Amino acid sequence: MNQRRFFFIIALVAAIIIGVIGIISMPVQQQQIAGWLVSITMQMATPLVLAGIGGMYSERGGVVNIGLEGIMLMGAFTGAAVTYYFDNPWLGILGSVAAGGLLAAVHGVICVKYKGNHIVSGTGVILFGTGFTTLMLEVVWHQKGRGELITNTIPDIIIPQIQSHPFFGPAFSVISPVVVFMFVLTAISWYILYRTPFGLRLRASGEDPSTLDSAGVSVEWIRVVGVIISGCLAGLGGAYLSIGFGSAFAKEMTAGRGFIALAAMIFGNWTPTGILGAGLFFGFLDGLNYFIQIYFPALLPFSNYIAMLPFLLVVVALGLIRKSVPPKAIAKPYEKEKRA
Amino acid sequence: MTTEYAVELEDICKTFPGGVQANKNITLRVRRGEVIGLLGENGAGKSTLMNILYGLLKPDSGRIVINGEEVSLNSPQDAIVRGVGMVHQHFKLIPVLTVVENVVLGLEPILKKMDVRSIPGGRTIGSVLPVDFKTASKKIEEIGEENGLPVDPSSKIHDLSVGLQQRVEIIKMLYRQANILILDEPTSVLTPHEVDELFVTLKEFVKAGKTIILITHKLRESMALCDRICVLRDGELVGIVERKDTSPSKLAQMMVGRPVVFTTQKEPRSPGEVVLSVSNLSVLDNRKLEKVKGINFEVHAGEIFGLAGVQGNGQTELIEALAGLRKPTNGRILVGSVDITGKRARFVREAGVSHIPEDRQRMGIILPFSVEENIALGSHYRPPFAAGLFSAILQLDVIRSATEDLVEDYSIKLSKVNALASTLSGGNQQKVVVARELATKPNLVIAAQPTRGLDVGATEYIHEVLIGLRDRGVAVLLISAELDEIQNLADRIGVIYDGQMVAIKAPGEATPTELGLLMAGHTHESSDEEVALS
Ligand SMILES: Nc1ncnc2c1ncn2[C@@H]1O[C@H](COP(=O)(O)OP(=O)(O)OP(=O)(O)O)[C@@H](O)[C@H]1O
Numbered sequence: 001m002n003q004r005r006f007f008f009i010i011a012l013v014a015a016i017i018i019g020v021i022g023i024i025s026m027p028v029q030q031q032q033i034a035g036w037l038v039s040i041t042m043q044m045a046t047p048l049v050l051a052g053i054g055g056m057y058s059e060r061g062g063v064v065n066i067g068l069e070g071i072m073l074m075g076a077f078t079g080a081a082v083t084y085y086f087d088n089p090w091l092g093i094l095g096s097v098a099a100g101g102l103l104a105a106v107h108g109v110i111c112v113k114y115k116g117n118h119i120v121s122g123t124g125v126i127l128f129g130t131g132f133t134t135l136m137l138e139v140v141w142h143q144k145g146r147g148e149l150i151t152n153t154i155p156d157i158i159i160p161q162i163q164s165h166p167f168f169g170p171a172f173s174v175i176s177p178v179v180v181f182m183f184v185l186t187a188i189s190w191y192i193l194y195r196t197p198f199g200l201r202l203r204a205s206g207e208d209p210s211t212l213d214s215a216g217v218s219v220e221w222i223r224v225v226g227v228i229i230s231g232c233l234a235g236l237g238g239a240y241l242s243i244g245f246g247s248a249f250a251k252e253m254t255a256g257r258g259f260i261a262l263a264a265m266i267f268g269n270w271t272p273t274g275i276l277g278a279g280l281f282f283g284f285l286d287g288l289n290y291f292i293q294i295y296f297p298a299l300l301p302f303s304n305y306i307a308m309l310p311f312l313l314v315v316v317a318l319g320l321i322r323k324s325v326p327p328k329a330i331a332k333p334y335e336k337e338k339r340a
Numbered sequence: 341m342t343t344e345y346a347v348e349l350e351d352i353c354k355t356f357p358g359g360v361q362a363n364k365n366i367t368l369r370v371r372r373g374e375v376i377g378l379l380g381e382n383g384a385g386k387s388t389l390m391n392i393l394y395g396l397l398k399p400d401s402g403r404i405v406i407n408g409e410e411v412s413l414n415s416p417q418d419a420i421v422r423g424v425g426m427v428h429q430h431f432k433l434i435p436v437l438t439v440v441e442n443v444v445l446g447l448e449p450i451l452k453k454m455d456v457r458s459i460p461g462g463r464t465i466g467s468v469l470p471v472d473f474k475t476a477s478k479k480i481e482e483i484g485e486e487n488g489l490p491v492d493p494s495s496k497i498h499d500l501s502v503g504l505q506q507r508v509e510i511i512k513m514l515y516r517q518a519n520i521l522i523l524d525e526p527t528s529v530l531t532p533h534e535v536d537e538l539f540v541t542l543k544e545f546v547k548a549g550k551t552i553i554l555i556t557h558k559l560r561e562s563m564a565l566c567d568r569i570c571v572l573r574d575g576e577l578v579g580i581v582e583r584k585d586t587s588p589s590k591l592a593q594m595m596v597g598r599p600v601v602f603t604t605q606k607e608p609r610s611p612g613e614v615v616l617s618v619s620n621l622s623v624l625d626n627r628k629l630e631k632v633k634g635i636n637f638e639v640h641a642g643e644i645f646g647l648a649g650v651q652g653n654g655q656t657e658l659i660e661a662l663a664g665l666r667k668p669t670n671g672r673i674l675v676g677s678v679d680i681t682g683k684r685a686r687f688v689r690e691a692g693v694s695h696i697p698e699d700r701q702r703m704g705i706i707l708p709f710s711v712e713e714n715i716a717l718g719s720h721y722r723p724p725f726a727a728g729l730f731s732a733i734l735q736l737d738v739i740r741s742a743t744e745d746l747v748e749d750y751s752i753k754l755s756k757v758n759a760l761a762s763t764l765s766g767g768n769q770q771k772v773v774v775a776r777e778l779a780t781k782p783n784l785v786i787a788a789q790p791t792r793g794l795d796v797g798a799t800e801y802i803h804e805v806l807i808g809l810r811d812r813g814v815a816v817l818l819i820s821a822e823l824d825e826i827q828n829l830a831d832r833i834g835v836i837y838d839g840q841m842v843a844i845k846a847p848g849e850a851t852p853t854e855l856g857l858l859m860a861g862h863t864h865e866s867s868d869e870e871v872a873l874s
């Protein structure tokens with residue numbers, strides 16, 4: 001098993017190197033297009049991966065979090081509103097993380113402490129997130145549908161040395177710190193999940209809470225913390241939409257990304273690297289859609305079908321290629337006096 | 341710390357939501373360094389009492405004193421730090437995690453130079469610092485070596501046999517430096533050989549000054565190991581006796597409240613025609629290894645055919661193939677004149693086969709379903725349990741009265757028939773499975789470990805039922821890890837080794853030693869020699 005993973009990593013690295021070599025030996029114009037596609041893929045993937053990995057923290061602990069969509073909206077709104085008032089995108093990020101964490105905490109307490117139904121509570125979170133942000137949009141900006149343009153969005157990192165390169169330039173020379181954070185988060189999450197006491201306890205809590213309890217660890221704490229982390233990350237993913245990639249808050253601007261993030265989480269088999277892979281893949285399909293709109297306007301009528309692809313692929317992949325294995329005790333409230 | 345007692349439980353009472361009074365004013369004092377046995381019928385409250393001592397359950401009233409210190413246990417953590425360790429009746433291990441991960445869970449060592457858990461706030465920071473799995477693995481290997489419990493720290497739990505899993509549970513206690521060890525029915529899932537090994541280990545622990553509380557249904561075991569034996573019945577303490585003042589039959593009488601017959605009487609057999617005929621059957625296991633290798637045997641109407649063998653020699657796969665749960669790769673299975681080879685479970689059941697699976701919680705019952713629903717399972721789609729157009733409507737009143745009858749017949753202890761199966765004690769869960777399977781009027785019963793975890797009274801009852809079935813002309817295939825049980829009940833004994841039937845004997849024809857040798861894979865010729873030597 002370990003050997004297989006080792007070979008997989010080698011194959012992956014080799015494929016990336018070969019791909020890059022292949023690309024930089026192409027004509028300049030095609031290199032530019034490829035670079036642009038890489039860039040848009042990463043940008044589209046970022047909110048999905050952040051929220052997806054967030055969902056993983058919640059579900060690995062045993063709490064279903066279908067509320068990601070609502071939490072992302074909450075993050076997107078709070079990020080935009082705070083930045084708008086204080087004219088500081090970093091404060092905006094802070095606000096979105098806090099707001100996401102707070103909304104998730106409510107979900108966590110309902111599910112863990114009061115043993116509420118995870119799906120019902122999650123639906124509540126979605127409805128609340130949608131309704132609250134739509135209402136507050138009008139309160140803050142006195143406009144319907146879309147808030148005012150935010151000029152001071154999260155500044156991109158610019159790498160001048162590679163800017164002139166036909167491929168690396170468009171791909172990596174202007175990159176948002178949130179996009180970089182997506183990769184960092186994947187690594188950190190892998191480390192936390194598989195190498196730290198908290199990660200071990202989180203996994204145990206999602207597999208068999210009674211075992212964790214009898215090992216002397218509070219199941220409730222671990223689960224609530226997992227849910228709160230999921231909210232913070234989904235909130236950040238939302239903020240990236242309104243003050244990173246975009247520059248305004250719009251009504252229901254997440255447009256189902258919370259659900260695609262859930263799909264990425266399942267597709268990625270509840271592992272950080274898997275979610276990164278799935279998120280990048282979905283991001284690529286999204287990017288392809290933009291690509292077609294720009295370069296092949298003739299295909300425009302079909303763009304909806306391409307937007308549909310991720311969902312179709314998830315169904316096919318999960319049905320045919322591999323069964324995903326969710327945490328065993330997922331969505332089951334843990335009650336001490338009841339036995340397993 | 342100078343008291344004579346390691347544990348004092350005083351006036352412990354516990355009533356579960358739903359009204360079952362599991363412990364009634366139980367007072368139990370355990371001396372330091374002794375082995376105390378806890379006996380009692382299924383549902384007598386043994387596991388409950390121990391879960392209270394381990395901090396998993398909170399008593400309604402009563403005092404708990406550990407090593408002279410009165411404690412109030414809010415979670416197992418409070419018990420663990422006071423040196424209490426417990427091996428649960430149903431193991432607390434996570435199958436998808438490795439041995440190390442399971443052992444360190446809740447007490448993870450941090451790389452030494454990074455360990456900040458002693459400074460204020462360090463606990464939180466510490467929980468995201470790297471776990472030192474290397475040191476932990478080394479420690480597990482050390483513990484294994486010192487106590488004769490070798491196990492590979494990096495293997496996953498689901499790849500280990502039940503015996504090895506239990507070893508991990510014991511290592512888990514030792515890793516936490518427990519000196520008061522609670523073992524809840526540690527032997528019910530072990531092979532006789534593993535039981536012997538466990539007892540050697542436990543005796544070493546006693547020598548090292550540890551205190552042991554042992555729950556078991558096997559009187560022989562408590563007589564072999566315990567200094568004192570404490571008997572519970574219906575949540576009440578019946579008495580505590582010194583081993584030297586008692587005997588298995590006295591203990592049984594204390595437990596059940598009436599004398600118990602240990603060897604069941606049965607009339608000589610009058611076998612009829614062949615009911616089950618297995619020819620040349622081969623079956624693969626989950627890892628696609630051939631576990632049953634061309635086995636041949638027959639079971640007749642009116643006979644109990646006992647299948648003896650050490651776990652892992654293909655019994656599980658054989659049973660699953662017979663019950664329609666696993667497709668054989670080769671061979672034929674006939675029940676009467678019906679070919680059931682590779683057919684699905686429902687087809688097999690309709691051919692008159694009943695199956696008492698060896699792992700009750702995995703295959704026998706659905707824990708979050710009520711007892712009634714569990715009783716109806718398997719027959720739920722046909723009259724009398726279902727009626728109306730396409731038999732689409734469950735006859736709840738019929739199911740209820742059938743359940744009530746079975747609960748009465750098998751004296752299953754429960755608060756009400758619509759109680760969840762998960763609230764039943766382990767032994768009572770087993771009774772539900774047995775009751776359901778034998779109620780369908782089968783002509784072949786596959787009984788795998790039918791008395792696992794049952795008390796002496798219930799075991800006696802199930803034995804009587806099996807013999808009754810046989811006398812009425814039912815064919816019974818009995819698979820059991822316990823030689824006693826097989827020798828007692830079987831009309832013929834087949835020994836399975838490495839997926840093959842290595843011998844078929846009449847019960848009088850082979851001594852336990854001989855059977856043991858056959859089970860260990862000694863062929864006929866060599867076993868003769870060794871028996872002669874012993
Ligand atoms: N969580 C629970 N909810 C309701 N009733 C329970 C619960 N746990 C145990 N009981 C009931 O309490 C009684 C005692 O159960 P306990 O598990 O202590 O029995 P036991 O002596 O260990 O039996 P066994 O030998 O079968 O394991 C049983 O009647 C059982 O049904």
Ligand SMILES: [Mg+2]
Binds near residue numbers: 386387388524766
């Ligand atoms: Mg018990």
